[in-house]
Amino acid sequence: MNSALTAEAAAALEEGINLVLSRWTAFRMAVENEWGGRDSLQKSQKLGSHLFLLLSQSKEKVYIDDVENLLDEFMLNLNTVIEDGSIEEVAEKLMIMHEECSEGNFDSVNRLKEAKAPIVSYVKKPANDNEDDSGEDEEDDDEIAIKGDEACEMEVDEPQSRINGGSTEDGWTVVASKNNRRRRN
Structure with a gap:
């Protein structure tokens, strides 16, 4: 069973969750490039809320698998398959942060606040306004896969x-x- 968080700990945890998500490259790429549709930003905000509720208000003990499953399902909703181990890494960071916050230790959140956000390069597919359909290698639909530290477009x-x-x-x-x-x- 989760122990109740103080108001200060809950605020720190919520801020930490948002900081971790904002620094997760695959997550940012999926949201900023709207791989989940035009409402990708709203979906991302819901993920932060769901994670906070899971970690702060669950009546039962929360396991790392629960957090991993939530993250994986969310990324699938953004049409993104993650195979780089980042889901497990993010889940572990969130679990550690939750444990620290429940003990009144906000070091991990403070380190995230002090650290500069990584600069990430995004590839956005150009609009197809003036293209013809004569090229065999042109892609009509794109599906994005994240593997390692890179995103690649796969022809569908x-x-x-x-x-x-x-x-x-x-x-x-x-x-x-x-x-x-x-x-x-």
């Missing part, structure tokens, strides 16, 4: 029905592989 093939009048089976669209699509064109 167009549904066959939009390419060659493909078939739909049980609500699923059959998609031709890129090699099969080139042979047909």
Whole structure:
């Protein structure tokens, strides 16, 4: 069972959660580039609130797996798959911060406040206003994967029905592989 936090500890924990999230590169990229849609910023604010409620008001003991699952589900809602170990790292930081705050120790929050936020370079896909559809390597839909310290764009093939009048089976669209699509064109 979680011990109740003092008002000062709760405020410090909430600030610490927001600082940790604001320094998480994958999270920032997903939010700033709106990978979860136009409401990505609102979704990110909800994550901070959910984490705070989980860590400060849960009636049962909160385990690191609970925090990891919440972070993973959130990133999936932003159409982002995280494979760089950062979910586990962020969850661990949050758990340590919660434990310290519950003991009246705000050192980790103070260190975050004093540390400069890392400078992060973001890649934003340019608008396709004046492009034609003649290039085979052009991407119509993008899906972003985070692996290691870099983001990469992965090509997602167009549904066959939009390419060659493909078939739909049980609500699923059959998609031709890129090699099969080139042979047909």
